[in-house]
Amino acid sequence: MKIENDFNDIDALGDDHFSASSETPLRADAFKLSSNEKINIIKDDVKHILETLGLDLNDDSLKGTPNRVAKMFVNEIFGGLDPDKKPSASTFDNKYKYGEMLVEKNITVYSTCEHHLLPIVGRAHIAYISNGTVVGLSKMNRIVDYYAKRPQVQERLTIQIVKELQDVLNTEDVACVIDAKHLCVNSRGIRDIESSTVTSEFGGKFKDHATRRELLDYIKLDTQF
Ligand SMILES: [Zn+2]
Numbered sequence: 226m227k228i229e230n231d232f233n234d235i236d237a238l239g240d241d242h243f244s245a246s247s248e249t250p251l252r253a254d255a256f257k258l259s260s261n262e263k264i265n266i267i268k269d270d271v272k273h274i275l276e277t278l279g280l281d282l283n284d285d286s287l288k289g290t291p292n293r294v295a296k297m298f299v300n301e302i303f304g305g306l307d308p309d310k311k312p313s314a315s316t317f318d319n320k321y322k323y324g325e326m327l328v329e330k331n332i333t334v335y336s337t338c339e340h341h342l343l344p345i346v347g348r349a350h351i352a353y354i355s356n357g358t359v360v361g362l363s364k365m366n367r368i369v370d371y372y373a374k375r376p377q378v379q380e381r382l383t384i385q386i387v388k389e390l391q392d393v394l395n396t397e398d399v400a401c402v403i404d405a406k407h408l409c410v411n412s413r414g415i416r417d418i419e420s421s422t423v424t425s426e427f428g429g430k431f432k433d434h435a436t437r438r439e440l441l442d443y444i445k446l447d448t449q450f
Pocket residue numbers: 242338339340341342343407409410
């Protein structure tokens with residue numbers, strides 16, 4: 226009975242979307258297999274799941290699904306596990322001496338909840354105050370996309386984005402707010418279609434109340450063109 230109880234505890238933790246660390250829990254041997262080797266193994270696993278559910282994989286519509294899903298897992302929706310895919314750290318000198326905060330808002334987030342493997346869809350808003358270094362705007366989108374393409378927990382995603390930008394920009398003054406819908410909450414379980422989850426991480430000067438307020442006001446600004 227003990228084992229069953231432990232398993233139930235783990236199940237409950239997952240349903241509450243609890244995570245203990247800001248690092249994605251990867252094993253040391255995570256990249257011993259090549260992408261193609263992973264696709265081949267996962268293809269058989271997906272086939273096994275569908276067959277166990279009773280589906281006929283000789284059907285034309287289902288025949289290609291195991292391979293399609295395996296490729297999608299490795300190359301697309303979990304492609305951000307691969308450190309080789311991390312966006313390069315190209316930065317520029319802040320020639321304009323712009324010393325105010327820069328906010329990039331409404332960055333589309335497509336991620337996957339690691340507890341149910343269902344989509345997380347939302348918006349990220351990122352801000353930083355330059356201390357002499359700036360990054361290209363699209364770089365921020367690419368960083369969001371890289372960390373989103375992992376089995377994720379929204380809190381961890383928010384922290385990973387901030388840490389990466391703090392690293393790249395060589396400053397603590399970075400913040401990120403994410404507002405997202407979790408399909409595991411919206412489409413199953415308690416089926417709350419309207420609810421969304423907001424997470425935030427405020428580093429350096431953004432811990433200051435007025436600076437944080439300014440950022441939140443920018444995010445609220447209605448920028449319709
Ligand atoms: Zn979930």
